[in-house]
Amino acid sequence: MPPVFFCAGEGSRPVRARRSLLVLALAQLVIALDYNIVYVALPEIGAGLGFSPHNLQWVVSAYVVTTGGFLLLGGRTADLLGRRRTFVAAALVYAGSSLVGGVTESAWMLVAARALQGVGGSLLFPATLALINTLYAEGPARNRALAVWGAAGAGGLCFGSLLGGVLVEAFGWPSVFFVNVPVAAGLAWAGLRLFPADGPRGGARRFDVTGALAATGGITLFVFLLVHAPDAGWASPSALLSAALSVTLLSVFVLVETRSRDPLVPARLCAHRRLVAAMAITALYSATFSSLPYFLTLYFQNVRGYGALATGLAFLVPAVVTALGTQAGARAVARVGVRAMLVGGMALGAAGAAALGLALTGDGPYVLLLPGIVLLGLGQGAAWTGMWIVAASGIAADDQGVASGMASTALQAGGAVGLALLIALSSGVGQGPSDEALLAGIRGAVFAVAAVLCCGVPLTLTLTLRRTTNAVV
Numbered sequence: 001m002p003p004v005f006f007c008a009g010e011g012s013r014p015v016r017a018r019r020s021l022l023v024l025a026l027a028q029l030v031i032a033l034d035y036n037i038v039y040v041a042l043p044e045i046g047a048g049l050g051f052s053p054h055n056l057q058w059v060v061s062a063y064v065v066t067t068g069g070f071l072l073l074g075g076r077t078a079d080l081l082g083r084r085r086t087f088v089a090a091a092l093v094y095a096g097s098s099l100v101g102g103v104t105e106s107a108w109m110l111v112a113a114r115a116l117q118g119v120g121g122s123l124l125f126p127a128t129l130a131l132i133n134t135l136y137a138e139g140p141a142r143n144r145a146l147a148v149w150g151a152a153g154a155g156g157l158c159f160g161s162l163l164g165g166v167l168v169e170a171f172g173w174p175s176v177f178f179v180n181v182p183v184a185a186g187l188a189w190a191g192l193r194l195f196p197a198d199g200p201r202g203g204a205r206r207f208d209v210t211g212a213l214a215a216t217g218g219i220t221l222f223v224f225l226l227v228h229a230p231d232a233g234w235a236s237p238s239a240l241l242s243a244a245l246s247v248t249l250l251s252v253f254v255l256v257e258t259r260s261r262d263p264l265v266p267a268r269l270c271a272h273r274r275l276v277a278a279m280a281i282t283a284l285y286s287a288t289f290s291s292l293p294y295f296l297t298l299y300f301q302n303v304r305g306y307g308a309l310a311t312g313l314a315f316l317v318p319a320v321v322t323a324l325g326t327q328a329g330a331r332a333v334a335r336v337g338v339r340a341m342l343v344g345g346m347a348l349g350a351a352g353a354a355a356l357g358l359a360l361t362g363d364g365p366y367v368l369l370l371p372g373i374v375l376l377g378l379g380q381g382a383a384w385t386g387m388w389i390v391a392a393s394g395i396a397a398d399d400q401g402v403a404s405g406m407a408s409t410a411l412q413a414g415g416a417v418g419l420a421l422l423i424a425l426s427s428g429v430g431q432g433p434s435d436e437a438l439l440a441g442i443r444g445a446v447f448a449v450a451a452v453l454c455c456g457v458p459l460t461l462t463l464t465l466r467r468t469t470n471a472v473v
Helices: 013-037 039-049 058-081 085-105 107-135 140-171 180-194 207-231 237-261 273-301 308-314 317-337 338-359 366-392 395-427 436-461
Strands: none
Touching: 013 039, 013 058, 013 085, 013 140, 013 180, 013 436, 039 058, 039 107, 039 140, 039 273, 058 085, 058 107, 058 207, 058 237, 058 395, 085 107, 085 180, 107 140, 107 366, 140 308, 140 317, 140 366, 180 308, 207 237, 207 366, 207 395, 273 308, 273 338, 273 366, 273 395, 317 338, 317 366, 338 366, 366 395, 395 436
């Protein structure tokens, strides 16, 4: 069916639009929370289920690997089977896998549940973004919706640590999984009630099954390689095998796509200049901004000795400032255009990372971190809103799902590459006693983020992005 655009001044539509946006923002909040909510619970999970120190990382990595690998398939599923159907099914997968994760008493069953959560996220993320990009007309209405959605996502990345700390302190580690169950089930119910029906599936378009399997397998193995190789060694048999299989499957995918009548990734989207630009920006964003919570968690817990709750509270200011940055970014688009706003966001982020790196000490007060945190949060929020505005601009409604999948795949891949490189850098920087070496490594990673964001400023300036002058309503 044709898209239903929500705009101001259309009877009961504004009320429905606000409720729909609340549901879509809550979905993004759930996805974002799950990236960080388990970090502060890892010590208790390891002790409670008998994880070895080497294998405990897979509680986090299983989610990252499957989410990154299945995003393209999730985006195409939303286009072909319907955005509402995909949203509801994904929310139910999320609820079920979270329930299994909370009740399990087996280490590897928990890893499997986290992997299934990742599959749910890979369906839910592009379906949510595609719903925004088809329910809200391009321009001020969509920009405002993306800003609200972005505030939920960017804030969720930071609030995850706070919520995880509160839940672990009060109820133990299973609570970080149980909290998702009623929320995800409620999202499925609300999606059925609020979003327009998809209608019958048309017969003209079909799944590119071979391409989907090749892309999903190749991307999954690539993300697995980036997560696994730093510990196992880049020359280890498992890393070499993963690399070889990933290259093979991605080569098969490219070959299949050039010959398919209905490819998973249409050639017109690969040639879409604005979408390609957005993919480059999302990869850079994730490699830098999204990697910082990992190092800040190490700093707060391992250098400063904060407990789970104190670590969560330390992320409260970044969460609030980032959410404010998403709103400021949407308004800046209307005044200076997307390109200038993105450049400004990256410049603020670079300045914030440099200031934060200088303020990281073994015993300084938290208030010394605030200038860097504020600049980082404002830049991160503004860039988050802008890059999704770019990714959706000029894309037909029938392609919004796969376009969202392409941009979000770049986001996942960029984050995996960036975090792997930054961890390797931080491990090689520190010398001397272990505490001093850890602090030196964390500071080195933060300064590297600042340097990469500085390089992102001229990169963004070279992108030709249409100036957006519509006011945000």
